[in-house]
Amino acid sequence: MSLRRTPLHALHKELGGRLVPFAGWEMPVQFGGVVSEHLAVRRQAGLFDVSHMGELRVSGPDALPLLQRLTPNDVSRLVPGRAQYSALTTDSGGFVDDIIVYRRGEESFLVVTNAANTARDLAWIRERGGTAAECVEDLSDETALLALHGPRAQAILQTLTDLDLTAVRYYRFAEGEVAGVPGTVARMGYTGEDGFEIMVPADRAEELARRLFDAGAPEGLVPTGLGARDTLRLEAKMALHGNDIDEDHSVEEADLGWIVKPDKGEFIGRDVLVAQRQNGVxxxxxxxxxxxxxxxxxxxxxxxxxxxxxxxxxxxxxxxxxxxxxxxxxxxxxxxxxxxxxxxxxxxxxxxxxxxxxxxxxxxxxxxxxxxxxxxxx
Amino acid sequence: MIPDDLYYSKEHEWLRLEGDGSATIGITDHAQQELGDIVYVELPDPHAALEADDVMGSVESVKAVSEIFCPVGGTVTEVNESLEDAPEVVNSDPYGEGWLIRLRLDDAGSPAATMLSAGAYEKHVASEE
Known part of the structure; x- marks a missing residue:
């Protein structure tokens, strides 16, 4: 099977990225070196291409009940413009995947999935969601996702957008233009630093990345690869699906019990997770x-x-x-x-x-x- | 840049004959590039007796761990202790300050018989890519 490429593939090569196979994708593992990229994100800023991740649109009257049934976190608590960390849970409370759920409107949601799991997540949602799963649409191919992280991230991004980034607090997002490219800007990430995940149409991603690098150069922005992403997330103790979390370890065992909201009602894996919370793991x-x-x-x-x-x-x-x-x-x-x-x-x-x-x-x-x-x- | 005056192994170690029956061993520039940022170097005990192709230690980068093979037989006389605090020197100066061990060679003969010349090593690296 040939490896898939993100819309930034040519730019990665131009920037000297070392491209390796990852989850079926050809992705840059490093540019300047894992350690220097890691330190740049801790001290200035780094730009990651995470376009390999999946994006699912979930919309319509079935959307909220479907997500409530498939995930342990309480989606009804999200107001439009906010997002939450969550999971697709198995009957035994394990992880089909860990996900981010964005609420864009009353009946409009976006689910961001791990690259390696997107196809399986979709199959799972269709299997367990029944006809309600017809409200799920895979936008992964047409969507690019850039992660801008580090103490200088906000200053860099603010030069390219009219959105008031100070109003976009942690796990909130705004929709608007960045460098003239329409997209969604969310404050969240996987590095332990402040930063943003910027979702844009795939065919505008390279244009946006180039503008970000230009704007960020004086601030010390560097291209960063999956190697640094892994070392950064480990320092921040953020779980990696396939390593730290999987179907065989429950959400409670993974020390992520804070995403389990049993009071919201029934969801897949609830009985096991409630019992584990009561009796311990x-x-x-x-x-x-x-x-x-x-x-x-x-x-x-x-x-x-x-x-x-x-x-x-x-x-x-x-x-x-x-x-x-x-x-x-x-x-x-x-x-x-x-x-x-x-x-x-x-x-x-x-x-x-x-x-x-x-x-x-x-x-x-x-x-x-x-x-x-x-x-x-x- | 592959120095002409060294011998090389297919596992990307280099060896320099010191002219007094001893040799210095390290890993090549290509090896350090492939490994990326080196964070830990594990070396043999001084005085360890090694045979050709014995594992003599390991080099750990942020990304991976790689075993180091001793390309010739001999007795270790010195290990590069400065790498304990500064393993990154293997990245920055693999043929110089980033050397790994010195050993007194066995009587088994010259490394010329078993190791590669600079030109042959260059071809070997090219063939792996």
């Missing part, structure tokens, strides 16, 4: 640091109290924190920060320790707990 996804030299990687075996217990789900050397970090499912009674265990690196057990996550929190970002406390004080 037997394993949980945690973050760890290696306590000796080495790099933990996806698939390396884990030993807890002398017994094998699964594998590293994601791991690597964190370029900004300069530590060897990873994620893994550990037994529920061995999940507290400070818990010691071992990662087996090419036959050698290396000491590791559970640590609080996210590993990286950007300067100035409010912690959720503090925000709640402040709200309670008022």
């Amino acid at each position: 037997t394993r949980k996804l945690v973050g760890f640091e290696l306590r000796d030299r080495g790099v933990p990687r996806h698939g390396y075996p884990i030993v807890v109290n002398g017994e094998p217990f699964g594998e590293v789900t994601s791991g690597g050397h964190a370029p900004f924190l300069k530590k060897s970090l990873g994620l893994a499912y550990l037994p529920a009674d061995a999940c507290e920060p400070g818990q010691a265990f071992e990662v087996v690196i090419r036959g050698r057990p290396v000491p590791a320790e559970v640590v609080p996550t996210p590993f990286y929190v950007r300067p100035g970002k409010k912690k959720k707990k503090k925000k709640r406390a402040a709200a309670a004080a008022v």
Whole structure:
């Protein structure tokens, strides 16, 4: 099967991107180098092409009930102009995929899916949604998605749009023009930095990317690839479907229980997830640091109290924190920060320790707990 | 740029004969480029006895881990300890400050018999692409 290409393929080549196969697509893994791109996003800004991701339009009177049934988060709480992180759950509360649901109007939604899963997600929605699934339309081929991330992202983007970006708060979006290209600008991302995901028609994507690079050059904007995207999301402890989350691990086990809103009514996997919340889970996804030299990687075996217990789900050397970090499912009674265990690196057990996550929190970002406390004080 | 005065392996190690029965070994510029940003280098114990094609350590980049094979037999006399704090030197100066180990060669003969010349290595790299 030949690899699919995004509308920015030619630009990637022009910018010196190293193109590799990823989820059926030919994508740039790096331009200047993973570490320098990672640091650029932490310090200035990076532009990622994530056009391989899927976009599904869900519209009409069936749209809201369909999404409520397929996802654990409460879509009815979304007002137009807001988005939420969610999932397509299995009957056992696992992940068919993790998704973002945008609400564009009362009966108009957009669902963004992982590239590798888009076809399967559609099949799942059709299988489980029945006739209601006729309101789902795949816009992936005609849609490009650019992610502009880093502390300078807003300043760069604001030079190209009349939209008031300060009004586009976290997990909100606005529709308008950027550099004359009509699109949707959402404040969200997968790097742990402030930033925007910009959705535009595929045939205008290259024009927009070039304008962004021109506008961003004085601010230190660089092209960034999937390599840096992976190291950035790991530092921010954002789960990667296929590694950290999948059909075999539930939303509660993945420590993403905050997207489960049982009070909204029935949805696929609800019974299991409610029971897990009440009775607890037997394993949980945690973050760890290696306590000796080495790099933990996806698939390396884990030993807890002398017994094998699964594998590293994601791991690597964190370029900004300069530590060897990873994620893994550990037994529920061995999940507290400070818990010691071992990662087996090419036959050698290396000491590791559970640590609080996210590993990286950007300067100035409010912690959720503090925000709640402040709200309670008022 | 592939230096003329070194020997090369198909696994992308280089070897320089020091003229006193010892040799210095590292990985090639092509190898470091393919690996990308190197974050950790695992080297053998000093004094380790290695045979040709033994795994003598590993180089970990952000993206991947790659084993390093010792292209000749010998006894390790020195490892490049500065790489512990500055593994990125393998990226920036693979044929110089980024060397990995020095070893005293076995009597098994010259690497010329088993390793590639610069020209042959260049062709080998081209054939892999």
